Amino acid sequence: MSKIQEIKTAVETGKTKLIAGLVQEALDAGEQANDILAAMIDAMGVVGDKFSKGEIFVPEMLIAGKAMQKGIDVLKPHLAGEASVSLGKCIIGTVAGDLHDIGKNLVALMIESTGFEVIDLGVDVPANKFVETIKANPDVKVVALSALLTTTMPAMKDTVAAIRESGLTGFKIIVGGAPITQEFADSIGADAYAPDAGSAAVKVKTLV
Amino acid sequence: MIIIGEKINGSIPSVAKAIAARDADFIRNLAKAQAEAKVDYIDVCASVGEDVEVETLKWMIELVQEVTDIPIAVDSPSARVCAEALQFCKKPGIVNSVSMEGDKTDIVFPRIADTNWECIALLCDDSGIPRTAEKRLQVFDELMKKAKEYNIDPSRLHIDPLVEMLCTSEDGINMIVSVIKEIKARYPTIHVAGAISNISYNLPARRLVNQAFAVLAMNAGMDSLILDPLNRDLMGMIYATQALLGNDEYCMEYIGAYRAGLFGPKK
Numbered sequence: 001m002s003k004i005q006e007i008k009t010a011v012e013t014g015k016t017k018l019i020a021g022l023v024q025e026a027l028d029a030g031e032q033a034n035d036i037l038a039a040m041i042d043a044m045g046v047v048g049d050k051f052s053k054g055e056i057f058v059p060e061m062l063i064a065g066k067a068m069q070k071g072i073d074v075l076k077p078h079l080a081g082e083a084s085v086s087l088g089k090c091i092i093g094t095v096a097g098d099l100h101d102i103g104k105n106l107v108a109l110m111i112e113s114t115g116f117e118v119i120d121l122g123v124d125v126p127a128n129k130f131v132e133t134i135k136a137n138p139d140v141k142v143v144a145l146s147a148l149l150t151t152t153m154p155a156m157k158d159t160v161a162a163i164r165e166s167g168l169t170g171f172k173i174i175v176g177g178a179p180i181t182q183e184f185a186d187s188i189g190a191d192a193y194a195p196d197a198g199s200a201a202v203k204v205k206t207l208v
Numbered sequence: 209m210i211i212i213g214e215k216i217n218g219s220i221p222s223v224a225k226a227i228a229a230r231d232a233d234f235i236r237n238l239a240k241a242q243a244e245a246k247v248d249y250i251d252v253c254a255s256v257g258e259d260v261e262v263e264t265l266k267w268m269i270e271l272v273q274e275v276t277d278i279p280i281a282v283d284s285p286s287a288r289v290c291a292e293a294l295q296f297c298k299k300p301g302i303v304n305s306v307s308m309e310g311d312k313t314d315i316v317f318p319r320i321a322d323t324n325w326e327c328i329a330l331l332c333d334d335s336g337i338p339r340t341a342e343k344r345l346q347v348f349d350e351l352m353k354k355a356k357e358y359n360i361d362p363s364r365l366h367i368d369p370l371v372e373m374l375c376t377s378e379d380g381i382n383m384i385v386s387v388i389k390e391i392k393a394r395y396p397t398i399h400v401a402g403a404i405s406n407i408s409y410n411l412p413a414r415r416l417v418n419q420a421f422a423v424l425a426m427n428a429g430m431d432s433l434i435l436d437p438l439n440r441d442l443m444g445m446i447y448a449t450q451a452l453l454g455n456d457e458y459c460m461e462y463i464g465a466y467r468a469g470l471f472g473p474k475k
Binding site: 014057059060062063066 | 458459460463
């Protein structure tokens with residue numbers, strides 16, 4: 001098994017104690033830092049898939065994310081610049097009137113562990129707060145909106161509308177939450193939809 | 209968490225029968241089943257007359273070692289028999305057990321002094337099982353003096369505080385809990401051992417009492433459990449408790465044991 005493959009397996013199986021050593025060995029053996037990073041991001045994609053299919057549990061997903069972070073710590077000094085460590089910024093929050101945070105937090109964790117820098121605005125976030133945060137972070141790549149209640153689905157629609165009306169561009173909007181469907185996402189003009197944290201992490205990577 | 213599988217014990221009628229008939233497969237199968245339940249030690253107790261006990265243990269220990277390399281808990285009420293039977297074990301295990309009765313520690317401790325063997329020690333002495341927490345801790349102090357004499361590190365000792373039957377206890381397990389906590393406070397690396405099923409003697413639906421006891425005793429600091437590892441409900445309860453006590457990072461042990469089929473729906 002190649003070192004890169006070993007690193008991939010170590011991230012997938014959450015080997016938090018082994019990963020730093022493996023990354024260092026790969027670097028010493030002349031592997032490119034960017035290739036190692038790509039392998040780890042791939043591994044998190046596999047983890048996200050497995051979670052979506054119900055093959056693994058939340059802690060297994062979290063520990064894989066932790067393993068990846070430990071790998072990145074070793075990798076950081078070898079990457080060209082801070083920018084290449086991050087796939088981009090992602091602003092996430094639960095829409096106005098909705099106080100649910102467990103699902104949103106999981107999605108935030110998963111997106112972060114696939115290599116994004118996540119700005120978590122929390123719950124009950126008014127539409128203008130999203131707009132302001134996008135303005136303050138012109139390099140944002142993804143805006144992720146969560147709604148867990150049928151009664152807050154209209155707030156999600158309003159939030160998407162407010163963001164579009166602001167005229168700000170350069171990012172994609174992804175939505176999710178228990179009552180949300182692909183049809184609803186399409187109908188309110190979102191760019192993407194994901195049914196769970198695992199597929200959200202896979203999906204956001206395709207958006208950038 | 210240390211799990212010692214208790215199934216190979218001559219005081220269990222079916223095992224006694226197998227020992228009497230020298231039914232090797234019966235013993236091998238019990239060893240295999242417990243190994244599959246991922247126990248840390250397999251207890252081997254002959255429960256026969258002392259004149260044939262060493263040879264019986266030799267036969268049993270060798271059978272276990274034919275099917276697994278999980279270390280053995282050499283179990284005999286006789287310290288002399290324990291000390292003699294250690295030689296049959298391929299790797300260091302646990303002596304089960306000594307106490308401050310007679311010369312037990314003086315027989316076993318020198319034998320394991322410069323080895324990696326561990327040892328279960330009961331908190332009783334020549335006057336029997338002390339009634340109060342204070343007196344049990346006095347026995348504990350004597351025991352630790354002996355251990356120090358033979359240079360046996362506290363981390364190699366599994367102290368059995370001797371849990372009384374719930375049906376005759378006047379304060380549930382409160383006294384035992386205070387003993388466990390005090391022992392752990394004094395020696396953080398020491399193990400506290402207990403047989404899970406003793407507590408429920410002569411009560412109906414014993415399994416429930418055993419499970420509740422396991423949870424509370426673990427919460428107090430018991431970390432070395434002598435039990436039936438084929439009892440799936442009990443095993444699940446123990447792994448869940450470990451996670452709830454914060455001793456199982458990311459619930460990996462719990463999930464791993466579930467995946468290995470140690471508890472949950474049978475696959």
